[in-house]
Amino acid sequence: MNDAHTLTRHRDIQAWVADRRGSPAMLRAPNSFGEMRAKLALRFSERRRPDETVDQGVSPVSWAAWLAELDRQQLALKVGTDESYEFVERKSLN
Numbered sequence: 001m002n003d004a005h006t007l008t009r010h011r012d013i014q015a016w017v018a019d020r021r022g023s024p025a026m027l028r029a030p031n032s033f034g035e036m037r038a039k040l041a042l043r044f045s046e047r048r049r050p051d052e053t054v055d056q057g058v059s060p061v062s063w064a065a066w067l068a069e070l071d072r073q074q075l076a077l078k079v080g081t082d083e084s085y086e087f088v089e090r091k092s093l094n
Helices: 010-019 063-072
Strands: 005-007 022-030 036-044 075-079 085-089
Touching: 005 010, 010 022, 010 063, 010 075, 022 063, 036 063, 063 075
Parallel strands: none
Antiparallel strands: 005 075, 022 036, 075 085
16 A cells, blocks of 8 residues: 555544545454454445455444444554555554
């Protein structure tokens, strides 16, 4: 990801996603123990991520729910100048 930077403030994350016509989403996925856990995602109206199929159980959610889960998992959003992004642990930023 060239020219990547990391966002942690909620309003910065929302602005970055809105600028790219995106919306918050979440899916339920099993962890290594088989327990279902929330997995954060972003959906963009123009393009799907390369690893996203038509339906992976991704559901739209409110910003409040999405940001609460982001905080609960102690994640930040590492973004590029286009729609590329990845979730990174906040503790790795210190």
